[in-house]
Structures are given as structure tokens and as C-alpha cells.
Amino acid sequence: MATDHQGPATMLDVAAHAGVSRATVSRVFTAPESVAAATLERVLKAVEDLSYSPNAAARSLRSGRSNTVALLVGDISQPFHSQLAKSVAHVAEDRGYSLLLCDLDHSMDRLQRLLTVLPLQGVDGIMLATGDAIETPGIRAAIDAAEAKGTRVLLGSAQPDSSMALTVSPPFEEIGYLATKHLLAQERWPVALLSGFKGSVVSTLLRAGYLRACLEAGHSEKETMVLDAGFNSTSAQRETAKLLDGAAMPRGIVAANIPIALGAISALADRSLSVPDMVALVACEEVQLAEQLRPGLTTAGTDIGVQGEAMALALIDAIEGQAATARALVPHLTVRESSALS
Incomplete structure (x- = not known):
């Protein structure tokens, strides 16, 4: 009509x-x-x-900008994403921007809708903090359309074959390698990798690092143990229980994130298997919760505060037409009780 x-x-x-x-x-x-x-x-x-334009008035102010950026996270209930959002919010506020936080709940339909609607709401930039593989024709078209409307889009994890210019991603392959090598150095073989789920870019990269460490140590790919644990403690506990009931019990576990590590610890406790004496654990993300647990969790990852700062600054620099400053995200290992040698 x-x-x-x-x-x-x-x-x-x-x-x-x-x-x-x-x-x-x-x-x-x-x-x-x-x-x-x-x-x-x-x-x-x-x-x-x-x-x-629903925000035509706002767009006429501040040199055509609303001074609002959005952070889209895969699952807001994850400790990693809440800590990342805090870091991004502080940087955005310091630069005079408001932050809109959106939970994707790992839904590609929701992501595509938000990429379509947020530019119409006058959002100046969007940060995608999800490990899901999002390089689909629909998402690619939505990102291109957002950019065409003047809304800059930044990826918080590298995507395969992505042509996106704005990407600030931790080196997940190196993180997986670092975690696995730490356990192998303690002769904790077999070592199992509790990954997220198929289709996750983070899981794919962590697996590549895990395999590289295993092969370097002289083990064949057939000997490795990789399970999809779904990025949550419930499915991780279930998959770990299956692993422990198998023919070869692992002596080391690399968990893709903290919730997966917690699920693994629960499954080990159900079988009276102590950590780290019988099975050692490393989680592939560094969040504050890791050091508060008992046993404290050994972690391999990058500083979330540094990552959030790098993402926010890169996006806001792009919005304001400034050249982005290179900010390296360097992985490091923090050894705690879950893998400490007695």
C-alpha cells in the first residue's frame, strides 16, 4: 500500500x-x-x-553519528562474554559512546535480524563476539548492507575465507597448542580435547592447535581424542562421562572454555577421579572465575580486558575515520592447581 x-x-x-x-x-x-x-x-x-529512518533526529546530531555501538555475543550467560562486555563498555564510555548489548543465543536467524535492524536504529558500529561460523550468504549480505548504511561491523573471532577488514581475534589455534603442549610436557597421555560443537570456528582452530601439539609429541591423529561438548557444563559432563567409560581413559583434558571444564570436573568427581592427581585439566580461556574455583583452573588464553579494549578501540577508530592501531592479542598459560605437578 x-x-x-x-x-x-x-x-x-x-x-x-x-x-x-x-x-x-x-x-x-x-x-x-x-x-x-x-x-x-x-x-x-x-x-x-x-x-x-527511526533515528533521523539522532543521526543529524554529532556529525551524523548516534555515538552508540552494539556488542552481539554468542551466549550472554558465559563468564567470558560478561567479562568482555564490561571491558568494551568501559572503553566505549571513555570515548563518548553508549553500548547496546545483545544476546544471540547462537541463533543465525537472530544475528541476521539484528544486523538488519540495528543500522536502522542508528547504531554506528557492531561488534560480533561469537565463535560460531557466520560466513553464510545471508549474514554476509546483512553485513554488507549494514556497512552500506554507514554502520561499521567488526568480527571478534576470525572467520574462514572472510573478507572482513575489521577483525580482532584471539589466536585460538595457538591457545589450543599451548594448552595441549603443557599437559604433554607432564607426560599426561592420553590427552583429550573437549571442544565446543561442529561449525564453531573456535572449536576448529582449537582442534588444529591440539592436533599440532600431539603430532609434535610423536602421537598419531588416530590416537587423539576429540569430543564435541557444546560449550556448556551439562553436555560437557555427559560427554566426559562417556569418555571415562571408554577403553582408554585420558590423563589430561583440554576444555574449550570454563563451563566445559566445570562439566568435566563434575564427571570426574562422580567417578572419584581426583584433579590433578589422576586427570589434569586446562581451560582455553582466561576469566576471573578460573582462579576462584577449587581446584583453581589452569588456563591458556588472552587477557579478556585487552581483547575488549582492542575490539572497542578498533571499531570506534573506524567509525571516526581514524587508522586503527595494531593491538596484538598474545596467548599465555596460567598454571593453577588443576594441572600443577605435586
């Missing part, structure tokens, strides 16, 4: 053009996940047809 409205289009114009209520249009911008896919597509088509 066309409109003959003179001047900038309003939300009512969009509603009339799409044949929906004003409330539905409002939900498209505030809670896109609550709108049916067909309706969302119709409203977004009306927005495009009418060149509607």
Missing part, C-alpha cells in the same frame, strides 16, 4: 505501506525476534521503499 505523505516518512507511513499495525513496526526495531519472518521482511521492505 503506497503513501502520498510529504516529507520524511513516519512509522505510521511504514505501517500503512506494509499493511501492519504501528505496534508491529515498533517491535521490528525493538524486538525483531518476536516478529514472524514474513512480517519482518514486509516491514523491512516498506522501510527501504520509504527510506524511513
Whole structure:
């Protein structure tokens, strides 16, 4: 339904053009996940047809910027993501930007919707902090469209074959290598890798590092143990229990993150297997929770505060047209009780 409205289009114009209520249009911008896919597509088509901007007033201020950036995380319940968000928020505030935090819950549909809607809300930049493989045609098109609208997009983990210019990613392969090599140096063979899940870029890179360390130590790929643990403690506990009931029990475990390590520790405790005397553990991320646990968890990873700062500064520099300063994310090993030799 066309409109003959003179001047900038309003939300009512969009509603009339799409044949929906004003409330539905409002939900498209505030809670896109609550709108049916067909309706969302119709409203977004009306927005495009009418060149509607919900934040036209805000965009006219501050040299055409809203001074708002968004951080999209794979799972906000993860300790890593909450700590990363805190670091990003502090840097953004120091640079005069507000932060919008969005939980993807590992949903590609939700990611694509947010990449479409956030630029229309006047967001200046978007940071994607997820280890999922997002290099799909739909996501790629949504990122390109966001950039075309002037919203810069930054990847917080490297994607395979990505042409994205803005990427600030920890060296996950080196992290997996460092964690595995630490256990192998203690002659903790066999060593198992509790990865996240298939399709995760982080899991793929950690596995590559794990395999490299095992091969360097003289073990064949057939001897290795790699399990998909789903990035959460419940599935990790279940998969670890299966591993412990197998023919060869590991003497070392590399966990992709802290929740996976906690699930593994629970499975070991259920079988009265002590850590680290019988099985040693290393988690592939450094968060504050690791040192507060008992036993304290040995970690391999990069400083989350440094990572959040590097992501926020790189994105804001790009928004403001400044050359980004190279900021290296260097992995390090922090040995605690879960792998300490007695």
C-alpha cells in the first residue's frame, strides 16, 4: 500500500505501506525476534521503499553519528562474554559512546535480524563476539548492507575465507597448542580435547592447535581424542562421562572454555577421579572465575580486558575515520592447581 505523505516518512507511513499495525513496526526495531519472518521482511521492505529512518533526529546530531555501538555475543550467560562486555563498555564510555548489548543465543536467524535492524536504529558500529561460523550468504549480505548504511561491523573471532577488514581475534589455534603442549610436557597421555560443537570456528582452530601439539609429541591423529561438548557444563559432563567409560581413559583434558571444564570436573568427581592427581585439566580461556574455583583452573588464553579494549578501540577508530592501531592479542598459560605437578 503506497503513501502520498510529504516529507520524511513516519512509522505510521511504514505501517500503512506494509499493511501492519504501528505496534508491529515498533517491535521490528525493538524486538525483531518476536516478529514472524514474513512480517519482518514486509516491514523491512516498506522501510527501504520509504527510506524511513527511526533515528533521523539522532543521526543529524554529532556529525551524523548516534555515538552508540552494539556488542552481539554468542551466549550472554558465559563468564567470558560478561567479562568482555564490561571491558568494551568501559572503553566505549571513555570515548563518548553508549553500548547496546545483545544476546544471540547462537541463533543465525537472530544475528541476521539484528544486523538488519540495528543500522536502522542508528547504531554506528557492531561488534560480533561469537565463535560460531557466520560466513553464510545471508549474514554476509546483512553485513554488507549494514556497512552500506554507514554502520561499521567488526568480527571478534576470525572467520574462514572472510573478507572482513575489521577483525580482532584471539589466536585460538595457538591457545589450543599451548594448552595441549603443557599437559604433554607432564607426560599426561592420553590427552583429550573437549571442544565446543561442529561449525564453531573456535572449536576448529582449537582442534588444529591440539592436533599440532600431539603430532609434535610423536602421537598419531588416530590416537587423539576429540569430543564435541557444546560449550556448556551439562553436555560437557555427559560427554566426559562417556569418555571415562571408554577403553582408554585420558590423563589430561583440554576444555574449550570454563563451563566445559566445570562439566568435566563434575564427571570426574562422580567417578572419584581426583584433579590433578589422576586427570589434569586446562581451560582455553582466561576469566576471573578460573582462579576462584577449587581446584583453581589452569588456563591458556588472552587477557579478556585487552581483547575488549582492542575490539572497542578498533571499531570506534573506524567509525571516526581514524587508522586503527595494531593491538596484538598474545596467548599465555596460567598454571593453577588443576594441572600443577605435586
